[in-house]
Amino acid sequence: MMSNPVHGLPFLPGTSFKDSTVLKFDAYFQEDVPLSTEEHYRIRQVNIYYYLEDDSMSVIEPVVENSGIPQGKLIKRQRLAKNDQGDHYHWKDLNRGINITIYGRTFRIVDCDKFTQVFLESQGIELNPPEKMALDPYTELRKQPLRKYVTPTDFDQLKQFLTFDKQVLRFYAIWDDTDSMFGECRTYIIHYYLMDDTVEIREVHERNDGRDPFPLLMSRQRVPKVLVENAKNFPRCVLEISDKEVLEWYTAKDFIVGKPLTLLGRTFFIYDCDPFTRQYYKEKFGLSDLPRIDVSKKEPPPVKQELPPYNGYGLVEDSAQNCFALIPKAPKKDVIKMLMNENKVLRYLAALESPIPEDKDRRFVFSYFLATDMISIFEPPVRNSGIIGGKYLGRTKVVKPGSSVENPIYYGPSDFFIGAVIEVFGHRFVILDTDDCVLKYMESNAAQYSPEALLSIQNHVRKQEAPAPELDNQQTVEDPGVQELEALIDTIQRQGKDHPCKDNIHKMFQIYDKEASGHVDRETFFKICDSFHLPVDDSLVKELIRMCSHGEDKIDYYNFVRAFSN
Template identity: 25%
Template sequence: MQRRLSMSMEDLPTAEILDKFGSDPRNPSFHRSQNLKYDNGEMYIRDNPPIVDHYPKPHSFIPGCKKGELLHELDADVGGRQLHFTVYAQDRGNDGLGLDRTAQRVRLLRLFYHLDSDSVSLYEPPQDNSGCMQGRIFRNQHVPRPSRVGTPSLHWSELRLGVDVDLFGTKYRLARCDNYTRRFLEGHGIAVGDDEEIPEDPWLVSRRRTEAAPQPEAQKSFVNQPTLLFFRLAWLDQATEFYRSRQRRLFKMTVFCGDHTVCLHEETEGFEGQLFLRRIRLPKVITHDGVLRHYRSWDFRPGIWIDVFARNMFVVGCASEETRRYIEQQFGGESADVEIDWKQLSDGPPPVDYVFTPAKITFLCDMENPPPILSGIKFILVFDMNKRTVDVSECSKYRKWSVGRHFLAAVETTLGENQFHVGACISLFRWRFKLIEAELRTAEYLKFRRGREDGR
């Protein structure tokens, strides 16, 4: 400290030196700004760097890099030269990417050959939606030649456009190079060749946003389905204790196209506006494969029958002008409205066309002249069409069509399927059962069978 305080005036920098250097030249690290930065292990130039005479070579910068201009470490340290190539590799590492296994991924990379050390660096620039590890592959490595004939490692004299180079077991295609590399190789008598077109990566192509097909002018007003659809339904109610005859009832059905739910409000005289069915997904009749499906918004149109919880209702027409225009566009003008035919409602929906005969038919039955211990018990009778056997079980008191304890099991019989219908009496041993009701799918099949017999 004593020595530093006793510094003479001759040791201090003059005003001319300070104007030229901006700081004390004897302490060059004092207030020197850092012009470089590291990002993911790579060195980049900071934004708006000062002009420095130490980096005059234009080939030492890579334009268009999202992180800033990439500065080669070799140029920054010793001012050496390097060759720059744009290469690509094709591999089959796409088994988990949803592509065809025969398709090849194309990876775009940048190869640097350092002339002072005859080493190679490989770098993969970032690409959106690539799904691959990107960045530095290796740095300043001597790449051994596969044949090991002549020079043991890769030399710059072997690099030219349009050839494949083997870098640690992976082949890379040299497609492009910068102007400095081209001038350097041509100056040493090497025919560099023309730039090649780099193929597109099929994975990146599949990730691009596809353009929608153009819609005709007539369909542009209804490209999407309306939010709500309104229909009118007709139902011929069965005679009950409230009214002795069959009641004609009308409903307004609202279809919510977003989640395919429906709700029904009654329009029958005297019951206008009452909620008949709250908003719910409407189940279809269980199909022959036993799968429960639901109605969708595009299933509804005038002139069809729908099942509303075992109630066969007929879609009469549209209840709004927007629904009418939509139906006319989708199904034609004749499908917009249908006249109510009460005789058609009385007959019910047409029978289902059965291609294959069902394996079993099920009935609800009563025992005639039962013993006191079996009085008041209802039974479920199942006839196997293939094995010609009959099973009789007790019916649950709380859940209809739920099978309880077995009464008769696998009884072989000579009866045919035509002898099983509502109202028939079936004798099994000393017991006699009267069929009083058919299960839903069995009733559909019996209706189809009657229609087929009438057609004959």
């Protein structure tokens, strides 16, 4: 069986056309509200669906969020009774502008969709004109703007309280009291309550800061900015200040980031605020750029550890160890150098360079220890010289003149050579001679020495290897008393006046005879004789000294030394 086609729709069999075909009508119903003073009835808009498949109907109310009314499917899909005789609603009973009653509730159909209109017109039903959807009066009332009340000219504190309740401006500030004794820089939070223009100052505590955990520095109160002339001596510590004593109170415009603020005698520097405060100042005062100021303590530059001035006791390295640790340790030593140069000592003969005449003939033995680079000075004792000989300087390192205390430069082996001047703690010494060990060391370590040092050693060796002046032949020809001198020398030798230290005596005379002339002055001559315990008081020795004398102040030591040898 074929159904009549609907105008504007494709041709389909009857069963296929009615399957899943739904007619939609827009409607509303009125609901009484007995227990409300603001509304007496309520208009509720619904959609009525008619299913051609089985002539069933359903009523659905669009859900409105936060309406407080159970909405959605009011009547589930079913065949609805039209009257008490058991007849059911048919699509032919539905039209625009009519009322239908379903389960005792009357619905007013005001319109339908385009598909429903085409379908009904194709079936020969004349549709009524559409009506406007009725609006809920209470919903429309809620859409109207709220009534605005005009504020009186005087300031309304109640309005301020209601408007700015629970709105607080938060500022971060510091109090710098480092200029006073034992003062410090402390951090605070300043709260400004917009509801009553009161100020509260809270202290920021850190763990283990050593302070009692008092939360408030200043309790919540209004803070005066300018007092009247007669209220400067007002006892504020015991009485509250009223508007009579104050010309101006602190307000929100006085709290600006980056500016100092004096509250109750303390000057606080505001360096930051929270986002709500920034937004408030932007809307209220037009301040959009409130920078955050960095007030963090910068680490001071590391203090350079400078050693105290050297006091002159001990070595610089030993004294510096007292500054590096609470329990000083001995400075590190070059163990390899100590093992390689153990028991190696370089000895030099030196004279003291002094303007005092008594110091001209003093001689000193320098000992340089290669293992530790230390120097010791020994003065050979001389009888009847008036100077006590012995140890002149113990083992120590000697600093070169001109070097600083921070970087001391010590004397080394290359600084000791014939003719070198060594300054030891303000005393100047001139190197006169060396021993054989020094010569061997210089030969094996010639690269350490300067050409001047090597040349001085070469000249010294040549002088020692040069033959002694042949005074015997000269005196035989020139002096007629040569035979008498030889006889006197033989007599002294026969009487057992020989001395076993002839070689040492001769070398000592050569040391003082720098020009290798064979003569020394009388003072030096007797000083050397005393050092070797020669019997200068003997009559024969006195005669020998007289015969060896040349002039008033010179003595020929060559013939004198011959008398004390076998």
